[in-house]
Amino acid sequence: MAGAASTIAIAHDYLTQQGGAERVVLALSRAFPEAPIYTTLYDPATTFPEFGDRQVVTSPLNRLAFLRRDHRAALPLLAPASNAVRIDADVVIASSSGWAHGFRSTGRTLVYCHNPARWLYQTDQYLGDAGRLSPKRFAVTALGPALRRWDRRAAHRADRYLANSNVVRERIAAAYGIEADVVPPPPGLGTGGEQSAHRELTDWQDRRFWLVVSRLMPYKNVDVVLDAFRDRPDDRLVIVGAGPERERLVQMLPPNARIVSGVSDAELRWIYAHAAGLIAPSHEDFGLTPLEANSWGLPVVALRAGGYLDTVVEGRSGLFFEEVQPAAVSRALDAASAHAWHQEVLKAHAQEFGEGRFAARIRQEVERLLDGPAAPGP
Structure with a gap:
């Protein structure tokens, strides 16, 4: 016993x-x-x-x-x-x-x-x-x-x-x-802890940016999101992560995108607090980041695949795109920007987990x- x-x-x-x-x-x-x-x-x-x-x-x-x-x-x-x-x-x-x-x-x-x-x-x-x-x-x-x-x-x-x-x-x-x-x-990151401004992003805090939080691996499809933002010069993108793809991704950064690595939890909270929403483009086994984003009252734009099918409720906590293509990501971003999101609903969804x-x-x-x-x- x-x-x-x-x-x-x-x-x-x-x-x-x-x-x-x-x-x-x-x-x-x-x-x-x-x-x-x-x-x-x-x-x-x-x-x-x-x-x-x-x-x-x-x-x-x-x-x-x-x-x-x-x-x-x-x-x-x-x-x-x-x-x-x-x-x-x-x-x-x-x-x-x-x-x-x-x-x-x-x-x-x-x-x-x-x-x-x-x-x-x-x-x-x-x-x-x-x-x-x-x-x-x-x-x-x-x-x-x-x-x-x-x-x-x-x-x-x-x-x-x-x-x-x-x-x-x-x-x-x-x-x-x-x-x-x-x-x-x-969700891995609580909203109640300390926040610390990230030194590489303080000049961007005047306007909200879209966010990717991911290990920089080939199957994470971060390069597809970068290509989508190359054609969206009025929007900004922040990628938080590290991994073997980092050098290649840095080489292909458009002017409206930045990659930051070695981010502390306090800095990540600050980044979430200044974000407009999260983009989740990979074939994830589960994927904690959509729930982290929802806990901050942020909507999610996610690939309709893998673990995101368990954590993203379309129209309530986020929107899906159907294929890993820059144009599909961009269309979903347009739809998310036009959608009426309710922070209390987004946060309640995260609390279910x-x-x-x-x-x-x-x-x-x-x-x-x-x-x-x-x-x-x-």
């Missing part, structure tokens, strides 16, 4: 960046403040500073500084490193999009899946326009068969799977043959594993 002596641990693939998955780990850590966090790689300088207040346990890979700077370089090593992680706890909550579900535990494992490994099951989308002879494509192609076998074995060791969206639920079923319930994550509801559901799942009989294999 569950009791005060039950031990809980949290696992995550790697803590080397600031994204939606890392915000979910922070929410899990607030729900279980005594739980240590296990991960393969941890770089306090590049992830959220709140992790510095938690007990973070890393794999031996973390001794290699260059892997902390670029976790993709660790691809050949991450499966054996994940196998080597041993967690002594009654329940491990594994926040996973590829590795943490493979950590070994003495107790039960509850997987909160952001997506089955994108590089294994959505390879072309993950690689973008990487050439046939690119090192990244070569590595994924060469390692793919063995990693898929490892990944499926790891998935079937888990006692319970949860998906962050309906599209991820479908992907879990396709990749693993496992039925997962959907538990949406909460509150952190309290998320934490209560995860606690319920943990109690279920502690109290119930051993789960049968999928």
